[in-house]
Amino acid sequence: MAIKKAIIVGAGPSGLILALLLGKQGIEVEILDAGTELNKQPRAAHYASPAAYELDRAGVLDDVVSQGFHIQNMCWRKIDTTFIAGMRHDIFPEDYRHRMVVLPLDLLGELLCKHVEQQPNIQMKWAHKVVKLGQDEHKAWVDVETPTGTQRHEAEYVLGCDGASSTVRRELFGPEYPGETLDAQIIATNVYYDFEKYGYWDSNFIVHPTDLYMAAKITNDGLYRVTYMDTPGLSREEYIERQPGKYERILPGNPKPGEYKITNISPYKLQQRCAPSFRVGRVVLAADAAHLCNPFGGLGLTGGIADIGCLFDALMGIHKGLADDNILDKYSEIRKKIWAETIDPMSRENFRRLYDQDPDKARENDEFFQLCVKSETDIELAREIALGLEILRHDMTQYYHTQEKDALQRGNSNL
Numbered sequence: 573m574a575i576k577k578a579i580i581v582g583a584g585p586s587g588l589i590l591a592l593l594l595g596k597q598g599i600e601v602e603i604l605d606a607g608t609e610l611n612k613q614p615r616a617a618h619y620a621s622p623a624a625y626e627l628d629r630a631g632v633l634d635d636v637v638s639q640g641f642h643i644q645n646m647c648w649r650k651i652d653t654t655f656i657a658g659m660r661h662d663i664f665p666e667d668y669r670h671r672m673v674v675l676p677l678d679l680l681g682e683l684l685c686k687h688v689e690q691q692p693n694i695q696m697k698w699a700h701k702v703v704k705l706g707q708d709e710h711k712a713w714v715d716v717e718t719p720t721g722t723q724r725h726e727a728e729y730v731l732g733c734d735g736a737s738s739t740v741r742r743e744l745f746g747p748e749y750p751g752e753t754l755d756a757q758i759i760a761t762n763v764y765y766d767f768e769k770y771g772y773w774d775s776n777f778i779v780h781p782t783d784l785y786m787a788a789k790i791t792n793d794g795l796y797r798v799t800y801m802d803t804p805g806l807s808r809e810e811y812i813e814r815q816p817g818k819y820e821r822i823l824p825g826n827p828k829p830g831e832y833k834i835t836n837i838s839p840y841k842l843q844q845r846c847a848p849s850f851r852v853g854r855v856v857l858a859a860d861a862a863h864l865c866n867p868f869g870g871l872g873l874t875g876g877i878a879d880i881g882c883l884f885d886a887l888m889g890i891h892k893g894l895a896d897d898n899i900l901d902k903y904s905e906i907r908k909k910i911w912a913e914t915i916d917p918m919s920r921e922n923f924r925r926l927y928d929q930d931p932d933k934a935r936e937n938d939e940f941f942q943l944c945v946k947s948e949t950d951i952e953l954a955r956e957i958a959l960g961l962e963i964l965r966h967d968m969t970q971y972y973h974t975q976e977k978d979a980l981q982r983g984n985s986n987l
């Protein structure tokens with residue numbers, strides 16, 4: 573049955589992309605966000621091919637590419653900057669649209685908001701904090717704290733895109749988010765520093781038992797994301813105090829304060845978690861509200877945006893009468909499986925690869941590095957590796973009813 577209205581809880585990237593996809597199909601969308609503006613913390617910047625595909629469907633990919641850039645290459649190095657192995661992304665034809673694209677999350681958010689503002693059937697409501705939810709056979713509703721008091725908003729579906737500490741998920745399953753917090757602490761910084769002087773590629777991962785880090789270019793004007801490890805259990809202030817010492821020890825050129833310019837710093841815990849189900853009746857979860865992983869390899873939001881693509885196709889199936897409501901169970905089943913079989917193990921392995929091996933022997937011993945070495949002379953293999961995250965995508969339209977399937981079902985019931 574045609575869906576008239578959906579409520580999206582959370583104006584993070586996943587909620588905004590879902591709003592654009594649904595809004596452009598004529599569905600009335602209300603986005604409710606607890607904050608008064610977009611989150612500015614240094615988080616995602618790299619979006620692999622499954623995310624580029626959905627950004628394209630949402631009609632924003634060209635703007636993302638023109639504000640950001642297509643990554644050319646990424647590699648792994650020893651702490652003295654010696655090259656271990658690399659992956660090329662400059663091996664696609666220029667007009668291949670769904671290459672990995674880079675744009676810091678705060679800029680992506682601004683861009684998505686501008687597109688949302690142009691859709692008359694999408695209403696963006698800041699300072700609207702969802703505190704409770706409920707549902708019956710025909711609709712779902714949320715109770716929302718606003719500056720003018722508590723309100724109830726209702727729609728046919730409530731879509732929880734409200735991030736790691738999701739209220740929607742808590743309302744469905746209680747406070748526990750099944751999974752674990754890894755015994756590790758990372759500090760994400762945005763910094764202007766001349767890594768190119770040291771021969772660094774677009775993205776660089778340093779393999780070292782304690783001083784591992786990532787240095788990746790995230791804007792065209794030379795801003796880098798440097799994410800490094802520190803001792804778990806300290807306060808935010810202590811991490812900020814320790815940053816100059818860390819930089820001086822681990823970065824090429826051993827820079828002192830004054831030789832670089834930090835624009836942002838934030839400590840993060842590393843979590844591997846997944847909700848018990850991504851669907852309960854008329855309430856559905858996606859992206860960080862549904863699952864979490866550590867950021868090495870950029871599987872978090874790329875996986876989240878792949879959820880959004882599947883959820884959009886499932887809802888479109890219902891909206892156009894091509895699928896029953898139980899396609900949302902299929903959505904939950906498929907996306908949970910992709911998290912358990914791919915995102916969780918792959919993100920753990922991406923992290924482990926950086927600290928749990930001898931950097932001097934990694935090029936010969938690490939199976940993934942061996943593939944990268946092979947791809948240095950095999951362009952087809954290089955393309956395959958660069959598109960490795962395509963496995964996060966899943967085509968939900970295959971579960972739509974087809975005339976043939978209906979006829980078969982009718983035939984069987986006449987037997």
Ligand SMILES: Cc1cc2nc3c(=O)[nH]c(=O)nc-3n(C[C@H](O)[C@H](O)[C@H](O)COP(=O)(O)OP(=O)(O)OC[C@H]3O[C@@H](n4cnc5c(N)ncnc54)[C@H](O)[C@@H]3O)c2cc1C
Pocket residue numbers: 581582583584585586587604605606607611614615616617618619620677700701702703733734735736737738739740760799840858859860861867869870871872873874875876
């Ligand atoms: C250091 C770091 C680097 C990363 N790098 C990458 C990367 O390169 N590539 C990648 O794919 N992923 C990366 N990730 C992961 C990525 O940042 C997250 O997966 C992504 O931001 C999640 O988006 P989201 O829309 O699900 O949630 P969020 O961005 O967290 O948005 C949730 C929104 O919901 C709102 N909200 C919360 N509670 C309520 C409520 N009760 N009522 C109303 N609104 C509410 C919040 O205000 C917020 O706006 C990285 C993460 C970190 C920490």
